[in-house]
Amino acid sequence: MALSDELAYRSAAWLAQQIRARQLSPVEVMDAVIARIEARNPSITALVYLAFDEARRAAKAAEQAIVAGEALGPLHGVPTAIKDLFDFKPGFVSTFGGVRALANQVDDIYCVFAERIEQAGAIILGKTNSPVLGFRGVCDNYLFGPSRNPFDITRNTGGSSGGSAGAVADGLLPLAEGTDGGGSIRIPASWCGVYGYKPASGRVPFVTRPNAFGGTAPFLYEGPISRTVEDAAIALGVLAGYDPRDPFCLDEAIEPRAALSRDIKGWRIAYSADLDIFPVDLRVKTVVAEAVKAFEQAGAIVEEVKLGIRRSQAELSDLWCRLIMANSQLFFEHMKQQGKDLLGDHAEDFPPQLLEWLRRTKQRTALELHRDQVMRSEIYDAVQGVFAHHDLLVSPTLACLPVKNATDGNTVGPSEINGEVIDPLIGWCMTYLINFTGHPAASIPAGLADGLPVGLQIVGRRYADLDVLTASAVFEQIRPWQDSYRICQARPLTVPS
Numbered sequence: 394m395a396l397s398d399e400l401a402y403r404s405a406a407w408l409a410q411q412i413r414a415r416q417l418s419p420v421e422v423m424d425a426v427i428a429r430i431e432a433r434n435p436s437i438t439a440l441v442y443l444a445f446d447e448a449r450r451a452a453k454a455a456e457q458a459i460v461a462g463e464a465l466g467p468l469h470g471v472p473t474a475i476k477d478l479f480d481f482k483p484g485f486v487s488t489f490g491g492v493r494a495l496a497n498q499v500d501d502i503y504c505v506f507a508e509r510i511e512q513a514g515a516i517i518l519g520k521t522n523s524p525v526l527g528f529r530g531v532c533d534n535y536l537f538g539p540s541r542n543p544f545d546i547t548r549n550t551g552g553s554s555g556g557s558a559g560a561v562a563d564g565l566l567p568l569a570e571g572t573d574g575g576g577s578i579r580i581p582a583s584w585c586g587v588y589g590y591k592p593a594s595g596r597v598p599f600v601t602r603p604n605a606f607g608g609t610a611p612f613l614y615e616g617p618i619s620r621t622v623e624d625a626a627i628a629l630g631v632l633a634g635y636d637p638r639d640p641f642c643l644d645e646a647i648e649p650r651a652a653l654s655r656d657i658k659g660w661r662i663a664y665s666a667d668l669d670i671f672p673v674d675l676r677v678k679t680v681v682a683e684a685v686k687a688f689e690q691a692g693a694i695v696e697e698v699k700l701g702i703r704r705s706q707a708e709l710s711d712l713w714c715r716l717i718m719a720n721s722q723l724f725f726e727h728m729k730q731q732g733k734d735l736l737g738d739h740a741e742d743f744p745p746q747l748l749e750w751l752r753r754t755k756q757r758t759a760l761e762l763h764r765d766q767v768m769r770s771e772i773y774d775a776v777q778g779v780f781a782h783h784d785l786l787v788s789p790t791l792a793c794l795p796v797k798n799a800t801d802g803n804t805v806g807p808s809e810i811n812g813e814v815i816d817p818l819i820g821w822c823m824t825y826l827i828n829f830t831g832h833p834a835a836s837i838p839a840g841l842a843d844g845l846p847v848g849l850q851i852v853g854r855r856y857a858d859l860d861v862l863t864a865s866a867v868f869e870q871i872r873p874w875q876d877s878y879r880i881c882q883a884r885p886l887t888v889p890s
Contacts (some may be wrong), residue, residue, distance in 0.1 A: 402875070448519075530553070530580045531552045535802040544562070574611060593643075597689055626652065660694070666699065707816065789839075789848070840870075
C-alpha cells in the first residue's frame with residue numbers, strides 16, 4: 394500500500410505522535426499528503442490554492458527541528474489548510490470565496506487560526522473552497538465551482554467551509570480550518586460526515602479589522618474540522634486563549650483534552666427534533682432520533698423539549714441575512730477604498746442572491762438594527778431557558794440531506810421541505826440560531842440516510858466548551874463513524890459530466 398493511502402485516514406494526534414517518536418518524518422508525511430491531494434482533489438475541488446513548495450520547505454525545517462532536539466508543538470509536522478474566505482496567511486492568495494476579480498489578491502496578514510496552528514507546529518499547505526463571502530450554506534462559486542461531496546460527488550459538501558470538510562472526509566487532510574457565521578463549520582461537517590467544532594463566543598479570538606467589533610452580530614468563529622473529537626480538542630487547545638486584539642476574548646485557560654475522559658452519567662439532555670420551527674426531512678429525523686439513544690446508553694437522561702420560539706423560520710432566516718450583510722457592506726466599502734470597486738466594475742462576480750440582500754440592507758436605520766437585536770434576544774432567551782434545567786441541547790444539524798450540485802456556480806439548498814417554503818440560502822440550516830446566541834456547539838456524525846451523512850448538533854451552556862467535547866467523545870465511543878469513510882475511499886476520481 395502506498396504511504397499516501399496508508400496515512401490517509403490517520404488522525405492528527407496519531408501523526409503528531411509518530412513524528413515525535415521519529416517513526417515518520419514530516420517530509421515523508423507531507424509528500425504522502427501532497428500525492429493524495431494531487432490524485433483526488435481535482436475531482437472534488439476541496440482545495441483551491443496550493444502552496445506545496447512552501448509546505449515542503451516547512452516540512453524540512455520541521456524535520457531539522459526534531460533532529461536538533463528542539464521543543465515541539467502538539468501538531469508538529471501535521472499538514473493542514475485554511476479556508477479561502479476571510480482567512481489569511483502571508484503570501485497566500487485570498488479570493489474571499491471565489492470572487493473572480495480577486496483571483497490574484499494577496500493579503501500579507503495572518504488570521505488567528507493560521508497564526509496559532511503554525512505556532513503549534515502544523516504546516517499549512519493551501520486554502521480550501523468557499524462560497525462568495527460565505528453567504529450561503531452550500532459551497533459553490535463562479536471562480537472554482539462547487540466542492541463535491543466525497544460520499545457522492547454529484548452532491549454538495551455544504552458551506553461555507555465546504556472545501557475543508559470535503560478534504561477531511563476524503564482523507565486529504567486530518568484537520569482543516571472552518572469559520573462559522575451561521576453554521577459554516579457545522580453545516581459541511583454534517584453533510585460530509587466529519588466532526589465540526591464551533592467554540593463558545595470569545596473562546597477563540599476572532600480578530601477583525603477595520604471593525605474590531607465585526608464578529609458579534611451574529612457571532613463569528615474560527616474552529617476545527619476533523620474526523621475525530623480528539624483532533625478537534627487538540628486544535629481547540631491550540632487556538633483558545635486571550636488575544637488583546639479581540640475586545641470580547643476570554644482570558645482563561647482550558648484543557649480540552651481533559652474533557653475527553655469524563656462521562657455524562659446523570660446529565661440532563663434536551664432533545665428537539667425541529668428546534669420548534671424547522672420542517673425536517675423524515676430521513677434526517679429518523680437517523681437523529683436513533684442516534685440520540687447513545688446518550689441514554691451512556692447514562693444521561695434525554696428529554697424532548699420545546700424552546701418556546703415564537704418567530705417563524707422565515708422571519709429568523711431573514712434576520713440572519715440582514716445581520717450578516719453589515720460585514721459584507723463594510724467589505725465592499727473597504728475594497729473600494731483600496732481601489733477595487735467590486736460592485737461597480739465586477740458585479741457579475743457576485744451571485745444574484747447576494748446582490749439582492751446588499752440592496753435590501755443598504756439603507757437600514759439604527760432603529761431597524763435595534764429591532765433586529767430584539768428578535769435575536771428572543772432566541773437567546775429561548776436557548777438560555779433550556780439550560781435552566783438541562784446540561785445540553787441536541788438536535789439535527791440540518792433539516793435535509795446534501796443537495797445536488799448546480800452547473801452554473803450558484804448551487805443553493807432546497808426551497809421547500811415537507812411542503813413548507815424555506816430560504817434556499819440558509820433556511821434549512823438548524824445552526825444559525827446558535828450564532829445569534831454564542832453558545833458552543835458541534836456537529837457530530839449521527840449516521841447515514843440513503844448513503845449520505847446526517848449530523849447531530851450538540852449545544853452546550855454558554856462557555857461550556859468542555860461539556861460539548863465530553864458529550865461528543867462519549868458519543869464517538871458508543872457510535873464510532875470511521876468505517877463510513879470507506880464510501881469516500883471508493884468514490885470515483887473523475888468529475889461527473
